[in-house]
Amino acid sequence: MKDSFYRSMNWLHTWAGLLVCWVLLLIFFAGSLSFFRHEISLYAKPELHANVITSAPPADLAATVQHAQQFLSTKAPHAPDWLIEFPSARQPYLSYSWSEKIDGQRRPKFHSQPIDHNGNEAERPRDTLGGNFFYRLHFDLHYLPVQPARYLVGICTMFMLIALISGIIIHKRIFKDFFSFRGGKGSRSWLDAHNISAVFALPFHLVITYTGLITLMFMYMPWAGLSIWKGDADAMFDEMLPRFTQPSPSGQAAPMLDVHTLLPRVQQLWGDEAQIHDIRIRNPGDSQATVSFNRDTGQQITDETTQLVFSAVDGTLLYQSPDNHSAAVAVHDTLMALHTARFAGPALRSLGFVMGLLGCAMIASGCLLWALRLREKRRQGFGLSLVEGLNLTMIVGLPLGTVLFFLANRLLPEALAGRPNLEVAAFFAGIALCALTATVRRDSRAWRALLGLTGLLALALPLINALSTPANIFSNLQHGQWSLAIADLLFIATAAACWFARHHLPKGVPEPRKPLREQTA
Amino acid sequence: MSTLCLFLLSLGSFALLALCQFGHYRSAFGRAPSEQRAATLKYAGLLQLCIGAVAAIYLQGGYGIILYICLWIPAAFTVVMLLGKSARLLPTAAVAIVPALALLPFAV
Numbered sequence: 160m161k162d163s164f165y166r167s168m169n170w171l172h173t174w175a176g177l178l179v180c181w182v183l184l185l186i187f188f189a190g191s192l193s194f195f196r197h198e199i200s201l202y203a204k205p206e207l208h209a210n211v212i213t214s215a216p217p218a219d220l221a222a223t224v225q226h227a228q229q230f231l232s233t234k235a236p237h238a239p240d241w242l243i244e245f246p247s248a249r250q251p252y253l254s255y256s257w258s259e260k261i262d263g264q265r266r267p268k269f270h271s272q273p274i275d276h277n278g279n280e281a282e283r284p285r286d287t288l289g290g291n292f293f294y295r296l297h298f299d300l301h302y303l304p305v306q307p308a309r310y311l312v313g314i315c316t317m318f319m320l321i322a323l324i325s326g327i328i329i330h331k332r333i334f335k336d337f338f339s340f341r342g343g344k345g346s347r348s349w350l351d352a353h354n355i356s357a358v359f360a361l362p363f364h365l366v367i368t369y370t371g372l373i374t375l376m377f378m379y380m381p382w383a384g385l386s387i388w389k390g391d392a393d394a395m396f397d398e399m400l401p402r403f404t405q406p407s408p409s410g411q412a413a414p415m416l417d418v419h420t421l422l423p424r425v426q427q428l429w430g431d432e433a434q435i436h437d438i439r440i441r442n443p444g445d446s447q448a449t450v451s452f453n454r455d456t457g458q459q460i461t462d463e464t465t466q467l468v469f470s471a472v473d474g475t476l477l478y479q480s481p482d483n484h485s486a487a488v489a490v491h492d493t494l495m496a497l498h499t500a501r502f503a504g505p506a507l508r509s510l511g512f513v514m515g516l517l518g519c520a521m522i523a524s525g526c527l528l529w530a531l532r533l534r535e536k537r538r539q540g541f542g543l544s545l546v547e548g549l550n551l552t553m554i555v556g557l558p559l560g561t562v563l564f565f566l567a568n569r570l571l572p573e574a575l576a577g578r579p580n581l582e583v584a585a586f587f588a589g590i591a592l593c594a595l596t597a598t599v600r601r602d603s604r605a606w607r608a609l610l611g612l613t614g615l616l617a618l619a620l621p622l623i624n625a626l627s628t629p630a631n632i633f634s635n636l637q638h639g640q641w642s643l644a645i646a647d648l649l650f651i652a653t654a655a656a657c658w659f660a661r662h663h664l665p666k667g668v669p670e671p672r673k674p675l676r677e678q679t680a
Numbered sequence: 681m682s683t684l685c686l687f688l689l690s691l692g693s694f695a696l697l698a699l700c701q702f703g704h705y706r707s708a709f710g711r712a713p714s715e716q717r718a719a720t721l722k723y724a725g726l727l728q729l730c731i732g733a734v735a736a737i738y739l740q741g742g743y744g745i746i747l748y749i750c751l752w753i754p755a756a757f758t759v760v761m762l763l764g765k766s767a768r769l770l771p772t773a774a775v776a777i778v779p780a781l782a783l784l785p786f787a788v
Binding site for chain 2: 335337338339340342355359360362363458460497502506507510511513514517
């Protein structure tokens with residue numbers, strides 16, 4: 160019975176993993192980059208790199224808020240929304256933003272104006288999706304409609320969870336082989352690599368996969384809640400997560416109070432130590448205008464926003480986020496926070512990124528191992544060709560696409576219409592190039608050529624960055640702009656990894672077929 | 681500083697847990713450990729892992745425990761690297777608790 164159970168789990172692990180591994184690789188890869196979503200967005204906007212970027216909070220908060228209100232009331236007096244974002248560790252610049260209603264579109268267009276060190280309007284950054292592309296790709300898969308894409312991601316995540324649990328069951332020597340890596344031994348080495356990347360980061364893999372399902376749990380399994388609230392999803396959310404309901408604009412103009420006069424009350428309610436992350440003003444100039452202060456929650460393990468909402472006309476306190484949630488809401492919030500890691504500082508965030516890449520390594524080594532095992536058994540056929548082709552497409556295509564995304568970000572003209580879409584097209588062009596190559600050949604020559612191309616382009620990126628923008632890797636290091644400097648260093652590390660991989664190709668990659676003359680000789 | 685302190689505690693724990701295995705002990709010392717020594721190393725490693733968890737909570741609360749568990753990965757990787765390249769350094773890593781405790785007052 161035990162043997163049969165082991166074999167059934169082995170079968171489950173193989174097929175649950177193999178069926179979705181390439182989509183999972185994309186999800187894990189994009190998710191890992193999403194840990195640095197804001198930093199990637201900053202890197203993608205070089206106009207902000209000089210004279211705008213600052214990690215220090217405003218010296219005079221009241222004066223900054225006053226200036227922002229004057230600016231926005233002149234620039235966008237009829238906008239439905241104003242937003243003042245203060246410099247933070249991850250978004251180190253002051254910006255004033257406003258939205259614009261566009262006829263025929265459900266969502267308003269968002270404009271953002273960064274402010275330089277002297278309090279003047281800085282050059283508007285180029286139009287780019289930046290890190291938000293990888294963030295949305297991680298669960299929306301970009302080109303697919305949102306709902307089917309999220310269901311597909313959910314199914315893949317469930318398969319991942321099954322593969323993880325069955326993997327733990329079939330790993331008979333999980334403790335004995337904990338530290339063992341036997342290099343240069345064919346499929347044994349790949350199994351060791353697969354095991355190490357899986358077991359070392361197992362707490363991360365389990366948590367990130369399970370909490371990934373939790374993030375969209377109300378979409379995947381809404382029925383329990385809906386049966387209690389009689390099919391009214393809004394009533395369910397209102398009761399579970401009570402939030403301030405923004406009143407609709409009345410259409411009657413009313414003078415707004417000076418927002419900075421509310422700051423002492425915010426400090427009184429939150430304490431002097433509290434940092435304000437941003438201030439949002441809704442329906443400015445209307446009698447129903449409101450001002451909401453969002454608190455920087457720092458390293459608190461929460462995904463909820465802590466908010467104070469005042470009337471922008473008479474300063475009445477309309478809403479204050481509750482200090483305590485119910486146990487169920489608190490658990491849900493903690494699980495969400497563990498997935499998004501918005502609370503993480505630089506060290507924990509970097510560890511999350513490394514563990515995400517370990518997840519990619521686990522998935523990639525699993526795919527390669529499957530192909531290697533089949534080839535060792537000399538089972539040629541369509542299945543093996545398909546797996547080898549998809550391995551090349553996704554394992555090399557993802558880094559190549561990412562490098563092309565950033566190259567497009569730097570090289571496309573700034574005024575080009577549809578620029579963000581072209582950057583995204585460059586990302587998918589990298590994957591498509593690998594897929595096209597895989598239809599022709601999938602052997603080590605194809606891997607070496609594409610890895611070489613990825614490495615060269617990655618090495619060129621810091622150089623192109625230095626030539627096309629005011630800052631470079633050395634000036635960023637000199638001025639302590641670590642996120643920008645580390646981005647360039649990561650491209651150099653990618654080039655080194657490609658060079659290493661080119662010379663130490665995995666055994667899962669087939670060698671090119673020798674000409675018939677050599678075979679017979 | 682607290683990150684470094686917690687990393688050293690994890691490194692020491694994993695080095696001890698690696699040394700409690702006969703093969704790794706032999707790579708480090710050139711001979712197999714007695715069963716009693718292997719058991720002592722194992723329980724010392726597990727105890728140190730728990731001490732690290734207490735230190736993590738003491739230093740940074742809930743955030744600390746998440747950071748600590750994440751630090752296990754580079755610590756375990758360091759042990760694998762040491763085993764592959766220079767296993768004789770593993771006993772040195774096993775006493776990483778000493779610098780960790782020395783750094784603790786600066787991390788508080």
